Amino acid sequence: MSRTNTSKELTGEEISGTKTGLVSELGTLLKSNIRQYAMYITLVAIFIIFDILTNGIFLSSRNISNLILQTGYVAVLAIGMTMILVIRHIDLSVGFIAGFTGAVSALLMKNWGINEWVAILIVLCIGLAIGLYQGSLVAYVKVPAFVVTLAGMFIFRGMLLLVTQKTGSIIVDRKINNGYYSIANGFIPDKILSVPFGLKVHIMTVIVGLVAICLVIFLQMKARRNKRKYDFTVSSTPIFISGLILISIIIMAVVFLLSTYNGLPWTAVIVGVVLFIFNFILNKTALGRYIYGIGGNPEASELSGVNVKQVTMFVFASMSTLAALAGVMYTSRIGTAGPSAGVGFELDAIASAFIGGCAVTGGVGKVTNTIIGALVIMSLTSGFLLMGVDVAYQYIAKGIIFIIAVAFDVVTRRKRA
Amino acid sequence: MNEYILEMKDITKEFPGVKALDNVNFKVRRGEIHCLVGENGAGKSTLMKVLSGVYPHGSYKGDIILNGETQKFRHITDSENAGIGIIYQELALIPELSIYENVFFGHEIRNGITIDWNKTISEAAKVLSKVRLQANLSTQVKNLGVGTQQLVEIAKALSKNVQLLILDEPTAALNEDDSQNLLLLLKELKSQGVTCIMVSHKLKEVNAIADTITVLRDGATICSMDASSQEISEREIIKNMVGREIENIYPKRENVDIGDVCFQIDDWTVEDPEKGRVILENINLNVRKGEIVGLQGLMGAGRTEFALSVFGNVPHYRIKSGKLTLEGKAVSFASPRDAINAGVAYVSEDRKGSGLILIQDIKYNISLANLAKLTRGIAINENQEIVEANAFKDSINIKTPSVQQLVGNLSGGNQQKVQLAKWMYVHPKVLILDEPTRGIDVGAKYEIYTLMNQLVESGMSILMISSELSEILGMSDRLYVMSEGKIAGELSRAEASEEAVMILATKS
Numbered sequence: 001m002s003r004t005n006t007s008k009e010l011t012g013e014e015i016s017g018t019k020t021g022l023v024s025e026l027g028t029l030l031k032s033n034i035r036q037y038a039m040y041i042t043l044v045a046i047f048i049i050f051d052i053l054t055n056g057i058f059l060s061s062r063n064i065s066n067l068i069l070q071t072g073y074v075a076v077l078a079i080g081m082t083m084i085l086v087i088r089h090i091d092l093s094v095g096f097i098a099g100f101t102g103a104v105s106a107l108l109m110k111n112w113g114i115n116e117w118v119a120i121l122i123v124l125c126i127g128l129a130i131g132l133y134q135g136s137l138v139a140y141v142k143v144p145a146f147v148v149t150l151a152g153m154f155i156f157r158g159m160l161l162l163v164t165q166k167t168g169s170i171i172v173d174r175k176i177n178n179g180y181y182s183i184a185n186g187f188i189p190d191k192i193l194s195v196p197f198g199l200k201v202h203i204m205t206v207i208v209g210l211v212a213i214c215l216v217i218f219l220q221m222k223a224r225r226n227k228r229k230y231d232f233t234v235s236s237t238p239i240f241i242s243g244l245i246l247i248s249i250i251i252m253a254v255v256f257l258l259s260t261y262n263g264l265p266w267t268a269v270i271v272g273v274v275l276f277i278f279n280f281i282l283n284k285t286a287l288g289r290y291i292y293g294i295g296g297n298p299e300a301s302e303l304s305g306v307n308v309k310q311v312t313m314f315v316f317a318s319m320s321t322l323a324a325l326a327g328v329m330y331t332s333r334i335g336t337a338g339p340s341a342g343v344g345f346e347l348d349a350i351a352s353a354f355i356g357g358c359a360v361t362g363g364v365g366k367v368t369n370t371i372i373g374a375l376v377i378m379s380l381t382s383g384f385l386l387m388g389v390d391v392a393y394q395y396i397a398k399g400i401i402f403i404i405a406v407a408f409d410v411v412t413r414r415k416r417a
Numbered sequence: 418m419n420e421y422i423l424e425m426k427d428i429t430k431e432f433p434g435v436k437a438l439d440n441v442n443f444k445v446r447r448g449e450i451h452c453l454v455g456e457n458g459a460g461k462s463t464l465m466k467v468l469s470g471v472y473p474h475g476s477y478k479g480d481i482i483l484n485g486e487t488q489k490f491r492h493i494t495d496s497e498n499a500g501i502g503i504i505y506q507e508l509a510l511i512p513e514l515s516i517y518e519n520v521f522f523g524h525e526i527r528n529g530i531t532i533d534w535n536k537t538i539s540e541a542a543k544v545l546s547k548v549r550l551q552a553n554l555s556t557q558v559k560n561l562g563v564g565t566q567q568l569v570e571i572a573k574a575l576s577k578n579v580q581l582l583i584l585d586e587p588t589a590a591l592n593e594d595d596s597q598n599l600l601l602l603l604k605e606l607k608s609q610g611v612t613c614i615m616v617s618h619k620l621k622e623v624n625a626i627a628d629t630i631t632v633l634r635d636g637a638t639i640c641s642m643d644a645s646s647q648e649i650s651e652r653e654i655i656k657n658m659v660g661r662e663i664e665n666i667y668p669k670r671e672n673v674d675i676g677d678v679c680f681q682i683d684d685w686t687v688e689d690p691e692k693g694r695v696i697l698e699n700i701n702l703n704v705r706k707g708e709i710v711g712l713q714g715l716m717g718a719g720r721t722e723f724a725l726s727v728f729g730n731v732p733h734y735r736i737k738s739g740k741l742t743l744e745g746k747a748v749s750f751a752s753p754r755d756a757i758n759a760g761v762a763y764v765s766e767d768r769k770g771s772g773l774i775l776i777q778d779i780k781y782n783i784s785l786a787n788l789a790k791l792t793r794g795i796a797i798n799e800n801q802e803i804v805e806a807n808a809f810k811d812s813i814n815i816k817t818p819s820v821q822q823l824v825g826n827l828s829g830g831n832q833q834k835v836q837l838a839k840w841m842y843v844h845p846k847v848l849i850l851d852e853p854t855r856g857i858d859v860g861a862k863y864e865i866y867t868l869m870n871q872l873v874e875s876g877m878s879i880l881m882i883s884s885e886l887s888e889i890l891g892m893s894d895r896l897y898v899m900s901e902g903k904i905a906g907e908l909s910r911a912e913a914s915e916e917a918v919m920i921l922a923t924k925s
């Protein structure tokens with residue numbers, strides 16, 4: 001593994017003489033990640049189009065803040081759905097699990113007077129229990145997930161109705177349960193500071209943003225240094241640095257927008273933590289390898305010593321627990337738990353995961369990209385709402401973008417095969 | 418009429434970055450059996466795909482002349498209409514449909530808009546008698562053996578009035594008996610005027626049947642040899658295939674040092690609950706340290722079932738009795754994980770179906786069974802993973818630009834090496850190899866045999882399951898022959914001969 005001519009790192013000095021080297025590196029980078037870039041471009045295009053159509057309201061700090069708050073519960077569901085789709089299953093029940101658990105949490109607080117944090121913990125446990133029940137049917141009894149979760153759709157819709165029918169919609173009292181209310185409406189504690197140009201910014205939010213940027217740069221540098229230590233090819237310095245600058249600019253832009261409104265929403269923090277945990281599991285741990293392995297070839301995984309049943313259980317349990325979390329986030333956002341909560345959530349979650357690049361054949365999918373998928377879907381919701389367009393068009397637009405994304409995915413995958 | 422039914426002239430087919438075919442010329446005489454041989458990746462399948470229209474006219478350069486007319490197939494149905502029938506390695510039958518439905522599937526005999534079932538059945542009977550298939554025509558195809566299914570495929574092609582029948586590795590999945598039958602059938606079809614192109618790795622069969630042998634290497638025609646009048650030696654064919662002489666197909670082991678019994682299986686009796694019958698009966702078998710033990714048997718003798726039942730019993734058979742002893746200690750494996758942890762590894766016969774994860778890269782596949790070794794705390798050390806994968810890439814010569822290459826993009830031989838690397842990485846005491854060289858080329862075979870020798874020299878024990886008699890005889894220090902779920906006999910290297918093995922294998 002000594003350095004050879006073909007696999008050495010391209011340093012800045014070597015590049016400067018040969019401009020074509022940089023161009024061709026960019027070219028291969030673009031080519032090998034075309035699927036991912038197409039998604040970013042789609043998101044940016046949607047942002048720009050809506051911003052023009054709404055005369056700049058769409059990209060206002062207030063709307064971006066709202067967009068994040070609205071996307072939260074879908075993003076959480078979509079993260080779980082990504083894992084489900086990777087292992088070649090589907091979960092149709094997540095919408096009504098979210099609706100049901102959200103309603104239970106409201107009921108516990110309102111009618112039973114239980115502390116809001118205890119109530120949240122209880123419904124997360126209910127979510128986990130539902131996941132174990134559905135997962136065991138899929139993994140051990142071998143009932144197709146489509147059937148198990150379709151049954152779940154019926155069951156939890158019924159349970160949601162049971163919970164809400166006596167009292168009607170349960171309104172969450174934001175005075176008593178302020179913590180619960182803050183989950184999807186509140187912002188991190190902050191101080192407003194006047195800065196030049198007559199702007200007022202939330203300083204904590206800016207600090208969090210700067211810390212995030214430092215963390216990203218530190219982690220990227222560390223990974224790169226590690227790779228060098230092992231003598232592996234790394235991307236050339238100019239490309240590496242431009243990548244870091246681009247990420248920093250994006251983070252800073254979002255943070256700046258947020259800081260001029262109300263600061264960083266708690267929802268963003270929650271989604272960030274969930275994303276970090278599952279991204280870590282999927283990419284850095286043996287469990288994550290096994291999840292992708294099962295999606296790629298279940299027989300081969302089993303013969304390689306992977307306990308397919310346990311991994312399937314883990315994925316379904318995670319999904320339903322995340323659905324319960326999404327239920328809490330949605331109920332907090334709306335402020336009431338009604339009988340129609342959860343309708344269609346599973347569709348948004350599945351569409352987000354597919355737009356985010358999950359393969360229809362399983363085995364492929366990244367939670368980080370799924371978040372982008374969720375943003376695409378929820379931008380459509382938010383944008384059409386802002387424009388006051390009939391909800392019917394919203395569905396049609398979502399469907400069209402969804403099918404284009406998957407068709408594009410299928411075609412690019414086939415070309416590479 | 419033209420002497421040649423088919424002429425392919427100067428065919429060049431390029432894929433991004435690779436020239437799969439480079440000015441290939443290929444001529445087939447009317448009424449002959451023409452064998453196309455070559456290593457994996459030599460371009461045989463690509464050439465046949467060009468011929469059958471899978472790669473449409475315009476995506477390659479050169480001419481296809483069939484019966485004196487230049488053809489421009491845009492689609493596989495075009496070549497079918499022109500009288501070319503192709504039978505792939507993976508059979509394309511519908512398991513739930515009956516024999517006669519399958520024969521006319523896709524070109525149903527119609528009566529207006531409905532299917533004329535009576536005529537279908539009588540026509541199916543006619544064409545099935547041509548392939549000498551005696552079975553109830555309404556049997557579902559899933560209930561037939563692979564050999565019989567192959568016949569149904571051929572009947573299906575004949576029902577379309579083919580003049581040129583192409584068979585891609587037709588005997589790869591067949592046992593010796595079925596293979597013999599198939600070869601006889603091809604000769605019979607030849608006498609009825611059907612021209613055949615057979616792509617094959619099995620040189621013995623090629624020699625037995627071919628009128629002409631064409632060798633492809635690296636996308637180019639190396640030679641076309643007339644085999645109808647004189648016998649062409651296997652060595653000659655191999656020389657042309659690999660471009661050099663392989664002195665000995667089975668490398669000699671330098672220092673044979675066979676130790677104590679390492680892995681022992683006693684009274685192994687297993688029932689398949691789905692079939693409701695005993696599939697393995699009283700198997701007694703042992704492998705010594707540093708020994709290669711062959712396990713031979715006809716298709717259906719229960720060899721793979723035996724390996725799977727021992728290796729953590731993934732198919733969930735009912736193990737009625739039996740004892741496993743590894744290095745003197747009684748062991749039992751409830752899952753492959755248990756077996757791996759104890760030091761037993763199983764290399765699957767079906768590397769694409771149950772061996773490898775094709776959509777993942779090489780390093781991922783190599784480390785999959787032993788991630789614990791790479792895990793510090795809870796995270797996998799991905800850099801170390803690349804280092805270890807690269808070490809395998811170099812030591813066992815996996816031909817790839819990088820270990821980040823997807824396994825699905827590798828040739829069969831290299832995929833097999835990845836499989837071996839994966840199991841070497843768990844450092845097993847006992848390595849069970851199930852058909853280790855199925856469908857891979859001569860050069861890669863030699864490398865795998867050499868590797869097996871190195872492994873046993875380092876003290877590993879190998880149990881090699883194989884259908885290929887010459888391989889079993891060439892590599893084993895000792896061998897067992899299975900027949901109908903029982904051990905029919907054990908032969909030492911000295912006792913083992915093709916005849917002795919076949920007598921045991923066909924014993925019932």
